[in-house]
Amino acid sequence: MDAVIRAHAARVRAADPLVAGQDELRGAGDGSLEARDAVGRTSVERIDLDSMRAAWSPLVLHRLQARVAGPDPAAALGALLDRWLAGLRLDEPGQALTVSWPSRDTTPLRALAVRNFAPIVAQAVRPLTAGPATALGVRRATMGDLETVARLYERLVAYDAQFGWVAVRPSTPSRIREFLATEVLPTEWCWLAEPDGEAVGCVIVQPPAHSTWIARSVHTAPLAYLSVLYVEPSARGRGVGALLTGVAHGHAAAQGVRTMTLHHALPNPLSTPFWTRRGYRPLFTQWVRHLGP
Ligand SMILES: CC(C)(COP(=O)(O)OP(=O)(O)OC[C@H]1O[C@@H](n2cnc3c(N)ncnc32)[C@H](O)[C@@H]1OP(=O)(O)O)[C@@H](O)C(=O)NCCC(=O)NCCS
Structure with a gap:
């Protein structure tokens, strides 16, 4: 053995x-x-x-x-x-x-x-280098943004659910709000993009202290976990996602993070090329088989 x-x-x-x-x-x-x-x-x-x-x-x-x-x-x-x-x-x-x-x-x-078995999710990684930790039209979310972030988060889950592994449950809206109120907004890193004054996207990163559950899968440290990136359909393809990602990377690098990791659905036609272009590459692939609907 x-x-x-x-x-x-x-x-x-x-x-x-x-x-x-x-x-x-x-x-x-x-x-x-x-x-x-x-x-x-x-x-x-x-x-x-x-x-x-x-x-x-x-x-x-x-x-x-x-x-x-x-x-x-x-x-x-x-x-x-x-x-x-x-x-x-x-x-x-x-x-x-x-x-x-x-x-x-x-x-x-x-x-x-x-x-x-089919490959459904990739855990992807990229090294971080120093970069700008702020950008015009991007600001750190506060507790007052809970409802805005929650709505974007809900839409991310609904979008991901199309690929068959993620699911919107009856409890999902209230669990998201609880999670944002108790964990994300007080202790994690979360930014909103407001290119024209209205929030159209968000990014959430778990700092190293919250990422220990996944840190043991990667040989470099410190590591942070990018848990959420979402941009409204009407604002896509104009660089908002890249801007949010850049701010998250720059802030994490300034805090000493050397590697960023995240999960994305492999059949997702938006996120898979997006993350590759942002410098991520697969580390682990999750192979799954559903046993009925
Ligand atoms: C994936 C997602 C966050 C990307 O956000 P986005 O704002 O559309 O992304 P961007 O506009 O920054 O980049 C997408 C493409 O738009 C174009 N683009 C980028 N900057 C641009 C600009 N300034 N002007 C015009 N087009 C631009 C580019 O073609 C870019 O592709 P690139 O990677 O070759 O640069 C978004 O599609 C989304 O929310 N999808 C649904 C949820 C999801 O999949 N989330 C990720 C879960 S892991």
């Missing part, structure tokens, strides 16, 4: 030295799996329909952490996936399978594709 994990970590390190955390299986998990040249840990997460988390994924998540080695990593991953799939109890609605994989470690990926 240790030899498989060591060989897996070495292969991933050669493919992408920025990826961290591949030299162990994390967390307690619900079960262990083994196949030839493969080890894994499985878990099931049931997400409360009334929670903020419920907006960001299906409600029952079957997760596999896998480490594979040997001359044919795709065959090793395939055998592990087959063991996992054979042992699943799939009798609840709203279930989905999810496997996160280092994006540049491509040799095992065919095993996921031929089992009907």
